Amino acid sequence: MAAxxxxxxxxxxxxxxxxxxxxxxxxLNMPIGDGHIVEVGGEWIGPGQDAVAALIQELGIEAYDxxxxxxxxxxxxxxxxxxxxxxxxxxxxxxxxxxxxxxDRLSAKLPLGEPWRxxxxxxxxxxxxxxxxxxxxATSFTPAVFRLINxxxxxxxxxxxxxxWILHYLRSAGxxxxxxxxxxxxxxxxIEGGSQVIxxxxxxxxxxxxxxxxxxxxxxxxxxxPTRVVTAQETxxxxxxxxxxxxxxxxxxxxxxxxxxxxxxxxxxxxxxPRLPLxxxxxxxxxxxxxxxxxxxxxxxxxxxxxxVFDNSPEDASMGVLSCFLSIVECPHLADRAxxxxxxxxxxxxxxxxxxxxxxxxxxKDWATDPWSTGCITPLTPGLLTxxxxxxxxxxxxxxxxxxxxxxxxxxxxxxxxxxxxRAAAEVIASLR
Ligand SMILES: Cc1cc2nc3c(=O)[nH]c(=O)nc-3n(C[C@H](O)[C@H](O)[C@H](O)COP(=O)(O)OP(=O)(O)OC[C@H]3O[C@@H](n4cnc5c(N)ncnc54)[C@H](O)[C@@H]3O)c2cc1C
Numbered sequence: 001m002a003a004x005x006x007x008x009x010x011x012x013x014x015x016x017x018x019x020x021x022x023x024x025x026x027x028l029n030m031p032i033g034d035g036h037i038v039e040v041g042g043e044w045i046g047p048g049q050d051a052v053a054a055l056i057q058e059l060g061i062e063a064y065d066x067x068x069x070x071x072x073x074x075x076x077x078x079x080x081x082x083x084x085x086x087x088x089x090x091x092x093x094x095x096x097x098x099x100x101x102x103x104d105r106l107s108a109k110l111p112l113g114e115p116w117r118x119x120x121x122x123x124x125x126x127x128x129x130x131x132x133x134x135x136x137x138a139t140s141f142t143p144a145v146f147r148l149i150n151x152x153x154x155x156x157x158x159x160x161x162x163x164x165w166i167l168h169y170l171r172s173a174g175x176x177x178x179x180x181x182x183x184x185x186x187x188x189x190x191i192e193g194g195s196q197v198i199x200x201x202x203x204x205x206x207x208x209x210x211x212x213x214x215x216x217x218x219x220x221x222x223x224x225x226p227t228r229v230v231t232a233q234e235t236x237x238x239x240x241x242x243x244x245x246x247x248x249x250x251x252x253x254x255x256x257x258x259x260x261x262x263x264x265x266x267x268x269x270x271x272x273x274p275r276l277p278l279x280x281x282x283x284x285x286x287x288x289x290x291x292x293x294x295x296x297x298x299x300x301x302x303x304x305x306x307x308x309v310f311d312n313s314p315e316d317a318s319m320g321v322l323s324c325f326l327s328i329v330e331c332p333h334l335a336d337r338a339x340x341x342x343x344x345x346x347x348x349x350x351x352x353x354x355x356x357x358x359x360x361x362x363x364x365k366d367w368a369t370d371p372w373s374t375g376c377i378t379p380l381t382p383g384l385l386t387x388x389x390x391x392x393x394x395x396x397x398x399x400x401x402x403x404x405x406x407x408x409x410x411x412x413x414x415x416x417x418x419x420x421x422x423r424a425a426a427e428v429i430a431s432l433r
Pocket of ligand 1: 045
């Protein structure tokens, strides 16, 4: 996106160096037969995600509503229920609503994209979300649901996640509801042709300015002369460098001179974090059979192994697809692919009946074993955001930072990645003029 924006603003002397043999990063389309694909990385967009909405419109890509007609299945605190909401008592629902409201109220007070500037930032960053929940929740249901959200949306556990980081994330998305709502929230719409098509379309427009299979090994920013960007094949010189990846992923690059201490602390802290390694798997069927039973194929659970399920069938419903999110550390018996392919069918049968055993195919992406993405979304542990947050966006000499983690709005999402790229490009243009 940064390269697209630079060109739009008249700066065309640029090159994009991509480590992988493909573009798209944490978005990836996988073929599932008959010309269909399923996304095994970033997928949905929702209301308020204006950057991605504008970009797909420019690129001539359509979005369509995800299928949510019918009941959602919930498996919370060992109880399986179906409906619009989980089957809970009035007092449990009230407690959840109260805690959610308190959380939203706290998050709305943060300066957008700059949580470290909040008056009580240090206190909020010293606390874990789990500790805050145990002080504010009056039922076991409320922490169970937030644990579900923390695991599934933020790949971590409340007892390890900074309260300030959670509030920052919610603030950037406009509150808790936009994050957790499927229909009408961040999981509202799918991209025609799969989300990776956004990067593929931009790369096609950039043509031979995009070089694949070029892991950047070293970036030099000397006190005189141009910057130097070193790959195994060649060395490029440039007036400015934009690094567009998660802070943790920048740790694979050797910076000379070294990065400012706070930036390094942030990136290395992020890289060392305990995270829930994520697998996104799709189990394929002849038809979306659950729809006939009045189910929308969505399932949310606070118990392992499957955290979330979505009906990811093609728009024409010519086959059925159930996409599952799981973390192998929570289910060691599903540690290898063959075990997952078999085991997930049985897990799905618990929620959608015996027909779930009759799968005709399986695809997955294990992000933990990907050499170029340290994680999906990684929640920060206490202390890191106040110690180094300012350096998420602050240029280090002539090196500018993009990537979704640096976004003020919808950080962690594709939308954030797009606005961050545009912001870094604008910074570069301004610094060159
Ligand atoms: C399973 C999963 C589900 C998700 N679901 C959603 C969703 O539904 N909606 C949503 O909006 N977001 C979702 N996300 C998040 C979304 O995919 C990311 O926010 C977005 O793709 C991040 O884009 P980025 O450009 O910031 O980083 P990346 O996509 O990580 O791109 C960084 C790029 O840098 C490259 N790179 C890394 N190191 C080097 C190096 N040394 N040299 C050269 N190149 C390098 C990488 O190969 C990569 O292409 C999901 C992510 C995952 C993994």
